[in-house]
Structures are given as C-alpha cells and as structure tokens.
Amino acid sequence: MTHTDEIIEKTERYGANNYHPLPIVISKAQGVWVWDADGNRYLDMLSAYSALNQGHCHPRLIQTLKDQAERVTLTSRAFHNDQLAPFYEKVAALTKKEMILPMNTGAEAVETALKAARRWAYDRKGVKANQAEVIVCHDNFHGRTLGAVSLSSNDEYKRGFGPLLPGIKTIPYGDAEALEAAINENTAAFLVEPIQGEAGIIIPPEGYLKQVRDLCSKHNVLFIADEIQSGLGRTGELFACDHEAVEPDMFILGKALGGGVMPVSAVAASKDVLGVFEPGSHGSTFGGNPLACAVAIEALNVLEEERLVENAKELGTYFMDELNQLTHSSIREVRGKGLFIGIELTEPARPFCEKLKEKGLLCKETHENVIRFAPPLIITKEELQEALDHIRDVL
Numbered sequence: 001m002t003h004t005d006e007i008i009e010k011t012e013r014y015g016a017n018n019y020h021p022l023p024i025v026i027s028k029a030q031g032v033w034v035w036d037a038d039g040n041r042y043l044d045m046l047s048a049y050s051a052l053n054q055g056h057c058h059p060r061l062i063q064t065l066k067d068q069a070e071r072v073t074l075t076s077r078a079f080h081n082d083q084l085a086p087f088y089e090k091v092a093a094l095t096k097k098e099m100i101l102p103m104n105t106g107a108e109a110v111e112t113a114l115k116a117a118r119r120w121a122y123d124r125k126g127v128k129a130n131q132a133e134v135i136v137c138h139d140n141f142h143g144r145t146l147g148a149v150s151l152s153s154n155d156e157y158k159r160g161f162g163p164l165l166p167g168i169k170t171i172p173y174g175d176a177e178a179l180e181a182a183i184n185e186n187t188a189a190f191l192v193e194p195i196q197g198e199a200g201i202i203i204p205p206e207g208y209l210k211q212v213r214d215l216c217s218k219h220n221v222l223f224i225a226d227e228i229q230s231g232l233g234r235t236g237e238l239f240a241c242d243h244e245a246v247e248p249d250m251f252i253l254g255k256a257l258g259g260g261v262m263p264v265s266a267v268a269a270s271k272d273v274l275g276v277f278e279p280g281s282h283g284s285t286f287g288g289n290p291l292a293c294a295v296a297i298e299a300l301n302v303l304e305e306e307r308l309v310e311n312a313k314e315l316g317t318y319f320m321d322e323l324n325q326l327t328h329s330s331i332r333e334v335r336g337k338g339l340f341i342g343i344e345l346t347e348p349a350r351p352f353c354e355k356l357k358e359k360g361l362l363c364k365e366t367h368e369n370v371i372r373f374a375p376p377l378i379i380t381k382e383e384l385q386e387a388l389d390h391i392r393d394v395l
C-alpha cells in the first residue's frame with residue numbers, strides 16, 4: 001500500500017463523506033506546483049477554487065505569517081489590535097467603500113451581508129418588521145451555512161436541512177426584467193455573483209450588471225456583489241463588476257483575500273449600510289484577528305505589486321484563444337473571463353479530470369459536465385503552455 005493509499009484509507013475511515021476528492025494526496029506546494037505524498041509533481045489549475053490567486057506558499061505571505069505569529073495572533077474584538085485598522089484602510093481603498101466588516105469564511109461574510117441588508121431594510125428603508133425580502137439567482141452558490149443554503153436553488157445543497165430562511169425570491173440569472181418584476185416595497189437586496197462560479201463559470205449577458213445597478217438604484221434596493229470567487233483579479237479585472245464599470249452597494253470578499261494562507265473574508269459598503277450594526281449586534285471570535293489581517297494586507301500588496309490582475313487578463317486571453325482551438329467532439333462550449341474558465345462538455349467531466357491528473361494537471365469538475373480551470377494568477381506563459389500540452393492530450 002503506497003503512502004497515498006494509506007492516507008486515503010484513513011480519510012475514508014474517519015472523515016465525514018461530504019466531499020468526493022480526486023485520489024491524490026498533496027503534501028507540498030509552491031507557486032503553481034503541488035507534490036503528492038509519493039513525490040509526483042502536478043500543475044494546480046484549480047487554486048482551491050480561486051483562494052490561491054497569489055499561488056501556494058507565496059514567500060512574502062509566509063514571511064508575514066511567521067513575523068506576525070511571533071508578535072500576536074489573536075486578541076478577540078474585546079480589544080483593538082494594530083493590524084485591523086490598516087486592514088480596514090486597505091480594503092476600503094480597494095473597494096472604494098467607507099466601511100468594512102471582517103469575518104473569516106466566505107459563508108460568514110454572506111451571512112453578514114444578509115443581516116446587514118435585512119436590518120438596513122427595516123432601519124433605513126422602512127420595510128415592515130420581518131417582511132424583508134432578498135432576491136437571488138437560480139444556480140447561485142453563496143456558501144454552506146443554513147442562511148447561505150437557503151438562497152440556493154440546488155436541492156442537494158438543501159435536502160434535509162429545513163426549515164430554511166424565509167424571505168428569499170429566486171429569479172433566472174442574467175435576466176434584468178425578471179429582477180424588476182421580483183422587486184417590491186419589501187425588497188432589501190439583490191445578491192448576485194457577477195460571474196457564477198459553481199454553476200459552471202456562467203457569464204451574464206453584456207450589460208446585465210449595468211441594468212442591475214440601474215434597477216437597484218431606481219427601486220432603492222441594495223446591489224450586493226458576491227465576489228468571493230470572481231474577485232481579486234480572477235477575471236482579469238480587480239473585481240468582475242469592473243468589466244461593466246459597475247459599483248455595487250456592497251462587496252462580499254473572501255478566498256484570495258487571505259492569500260491561500262489564512263481564512264479571511266469581509267463585507268465592504270457605505271456607512272449608511274454597515275452603520276446598521278451597533279456593539280453586540282454581530283461579530284466573530286476570529287474576525288479581524290491580527291494574524292489574518294497582516295496576511296491579508298500582504299496578500300493585497302502582492303496582488304498589486306506583482307500585477308496579478310494584468311497577468312490574469314493577458315494570459316486569460318491567450319489561454320481562451322488556445323482552448324477555443326480544441327476539436328474534441330465532446331466540447332460544447334469554452335467560456336470564461338481572465339483565468340476563470342470553464343469547458344462545458346456533452347458528457348461527465350470527471351473522467352477527463354482524472355485523465356488530466358494522470359498527466360500532471362489538477363482541475364475539478366463542476367456541475368457534472370464542466371471542467372473548470374482557475375490557475376494561480378502568478379502563472380507564467382510557459383507554465384500555461386505546459387498545461388495546454390496536457391489538455392490537448394486529453395481533449
């Protein structure tokens with residue numbers, strides 16, 4: 001039995017069966033590369049679903065982690081710490097928002113956004129108590145907590161977890177008319193992924209985000225952009241909303257905000273929105289901890305100073321052009337923006353992901369028949385060409 005086999009056997013013996021991972025055990029990682037327990041090297045084309053935009057174990061992030069870990073790691077919010085204010089300042093400048101609320105996971109930030117939107121509806125918009133509604137899109141993915149799965153249209157995410165949150169309306173993605181029809185005087189917010197990730201890299205029609213912006217302004221509804229997966233350079237712009245020069249009322253950030261080193265998420269909005277929270281109304285033990293904040297500040301510095309957004313735009317265009325020349329009969333569509341790309345097949349994608357793994361390329365199927373490619377944004381053209389060599393062998 002190999003070391004890989006031993007690890008997988010123990011995982012299956014003790015671990016809850018809530019994932020179906022590829023049969024690979026990663027024991028080392030650096031940049032775009034990972035190594036399995038038996039010393040085989042792979043090109044990571046998934047980036048932990050866009051949490052590793054800066055690449056694995058970025059030296060600047062590891063050094064920041066070590067330095068901060070020797071100073072202070074956690075204070076709770078019962079006291080100030082010297083990393084939180086600089087984190088606030090950095091994220092506020094990045095999002096052009098007045099106020100930030102720090103959390104840890106993406107789902108926690110989504111829950112925060114839902115609470116802020118509902119309270120804003122009651123305290124600022126005058127919606128009657130417990131009547132606030134939030135509009136979301138079919139095939140959304142906003143996390144696995146009970147509030148987040150209440151938003152989902154996917155039964156496998158919801159079965160057996162009821163009763164779920166009331167006050168949720170679901171409309172087709174990309175349909176601005178459906179949004180206007182769903183809005184009423186109780187609508188607090190429209191929560192949307194500017195590009196849907198887990199649905200299979202679904203890009204809305206050109207102009208959709210601008211229509212959303214105009215409708216939400218017209219009807220005094222909060223436009224909340226969940227940029228946890230699409231943000232921080234992934235699509236070739238800083239935020240996916242930037243493709244249409246649209247400013248949402250609220251950004252939800254996560255994943256690469258922590259540089260793939262620490263769980264860090266945040267909600268960014270105006271004082272009018274995030275000012276609805278008063279002491280004791282919301283919080284988190286680890287939210288805004290100094291270790292996470294120090295790493296997040298450096299993760300954003302790396303994003304800017306290593307020009308990762310520009311790299312994603314330039315290499316994303318190259319990658320898409322090359323993928324569009326594939327001729328495999330099972331390819332239905334190649335779609336994406338920047339280095340956020342999906343190949344939709346006419347058959348299950350899993351076997352192709354397993355073949356690519358055998359070639360030394362790691363990716364994962366999403367929604368059964370889509371292969372998603374989302375490499376770290378530090379990837380070079382030469383590394384992308386190596387990935388393309390493997391992809392051409394399989395597709």
Ligand SMILES: Cc1ncc(COP(=O)(O)O)c(CNc2cccc(C(=O)O)c2)c1O
Nearest residue numbers: 049105106107141142143193197226228229
């Ligand atoms: C758009 C979006 N919003 C919220 C979340 C939730 O973030 P957290 O996972 O940090 O709570 C995501 C997460 N995206 C995502 C993608 C693929 C797998 C998984 C998984 O739960 O294993 C999660 C996401 O892609």
